[in-house]
Amino acid sequence: MSDLLRDIYSSIMDGRQKETAEKVQEALDQGADPSVLLNEGMIAAMTEVGKLFEEGEYFVPEMLVAARAMQTGLGILKPYLVKADVKSSGKVVAGTVKGDLHDIGKNLVCMMLEGSAFEIIDLGADVDPQRFVEAVHQTQADIVAMSALLTTTMPNMKVTIEALKAAGLRDNVKVMVGGAPLTQQYADEIGADGFAPDASRAVATAKSLLAA
Amino acid sequence: MFEFIPITITPEMVLRSQGADPAIIEKRSPILLEYAKRAIEEGSALLKPQVVVRTLMVQKIDHHKCIHLEGGSILENTFLAQQLNLAQKISFIICTIGDAIDEKASALYRLDPVLSFAFDGFGIAAIDIVAAHVCESIGEKANKESLRTSIPYSPGMVRWPLEEGQNKIFSILNPEPTIVRLTPSFQMIPKKSTSMLLGIGANFKHNQKTCDFCATRETCRFKPPQKNPFSFGSKV
Incomplete structure (x- = not known):
């Protein structure tokens, strides 16, 4: 790993937003390969952040500050990635289900997925099943990611899956779910393809769904 | 009884409400401490704590299943009937800090998600303080x-x-919708609100914690240091 790549990696790990931007620009100015910067510097750092979170070493705000540094770096890198025809990891339509106004968990998931080079279409909170359907139809998304924090709103995940089926889109898209009251068993029962207990593992789940 | 509720929030409380250990953050990510301080500085003026309380006498408890209250209300729940079988009275409580903190956090999300999350943590710390203050006040009155x-x-x-x-709780308290209301999925608006009840009786022992009965107790990262049984671990 070059010094600059190492600097980018550590600036993201420590959540140093300004430094990340400067180092990414410096590396690009020196002719670095954008895909190497993305994969070996930035995504590698976010993967390590996620791992440390799962181990209980990093806390949620530290994950968030790292994701923000990553986003800033990505903002600079994006035009170069487009030019070099580097593809995103996948397209994700994300939202908190109908009737549920909680958005912090969903926002964290979106930031972590963005940090792993997924393209995010964030529908927000209290999302009607039909809006998920329309977004999948319009964007040709690879994954629908649904969040719920209430036992009373969890059933709307199944309603959304049924709406995707009714629209003939279910076979085109993977569905992953998460949120405090959810379990793998519940995800299986409603016919979701994946379950993530937290924002970090949402990334691993999304990757494994698209690799399957 | 609750016209003035003192709310003093420290950066440590904000960080803890964000699921972080303040001592570690202070050493490893001091910038987050600065965000916590900023949320306190800018957020304190936005707090509008309001409390709705009603205390009803317990008339009888049926077969450890139903609690009959004065005025004809019945609390039908086996768990509560067991937990509150020593209660002479029950206080029903709704607390809120208003919606300004949530609005601020939402508005900031696109601009600065870290500050947005700090405001959210500040709001959680604030509603926890309000709820603990109400519980302690009812406890002090009961002690007398x-x-x-x-x-x-x-x-x-x-x-x-x-x-x-x-x-x-909402049928017993019937709060003004301008203070707090329920969505069809039973979420409270403003989001930084909490609803609860407290049993009041002669023989309650403080050997339980609220977290003991939380569905996410095994995996929760928001557990507060439980100095007293009124501590909350809100994930509002």
Whole structure:
């Protein structure tokens, strides 16, 4: 790993937003390969952040500050990635289900997925099943990611899956779910393809769904 | 009884409400401490704490299943009937800090998610303080009558379904919708609100914690240092 790549990696790990931007620009100015910067510097750092979170070493705000540094770096890198025809990891339509106004968990998931080079279409909170359907139809998304924090709103995940089926889109898209009251068993029962207990593992789940 | 509620929030409280250990953050990510301080500075003026409380006498408890209250209300829940079988009175409580903190956090999300999350943590710390203050005040009043209070029980705890509990508390308190209201999925608006009940009786022992009855107790990263049984670990 070059010094600059190492600097980018550590600036993201420590959540140093300004430094990340400067180092990414410096590396690009020196002719670095954008895909190497993305994969070996930035995504590698976010993967390590996620791992440390799962181990209980990093806390949620530290994950968030790292994701923000990553986003800033990505903002600079994006035009170069487009030019070099580097593809995103996948397209994700994300939202908190109908009737549920909680958005912090969903926002964290979106930031972590963005940090792993997924393209995010964030529908927000209290999302009607039909809006998920329309977004999948319009964007040709690879994954629908649904969040719920209430036992009373969890059933709307199944309603959304049924709406995707009714629209003939279910076979085109993977569905992953998460949120405090959810379990793998519940995800299986409603016919979701994946379950993530937290924002970090949402990334691993999304990757494994698209690799399957 | 609750015209003035003192709310003093420290950066450590904000960080803890964000699921972080303040001592570690201070050493490893001091910038987050600065965000916590900023949320306190800018957020304190936005707090509008309001409390709705009603205390009802317990008339009888049927077969450890139903609690009959004065005025004809019945609290039908086996778990609560067991937990509150020593209660002479039950206080029903709704607390809120208003919606300004949530609005601020939402507005900031696109601009600065870290600051947005700090505001959210600040709001959680604030509603926890309001709720603890109310519980302590009711506890002090009970002590003067030689009574004690139970731990607070909130809808959504392991054996008190959200819809059942919210319906009961809101039907008893009937709060002004301008203070707090329920969505069709039983979420409170403003979001930084909490609803609960406290048993009041002669023989309650403080050997339980609110977290003991939380569905996410095994995996929760938001556990507060439980110095007293009124401590909350809100994930509002």
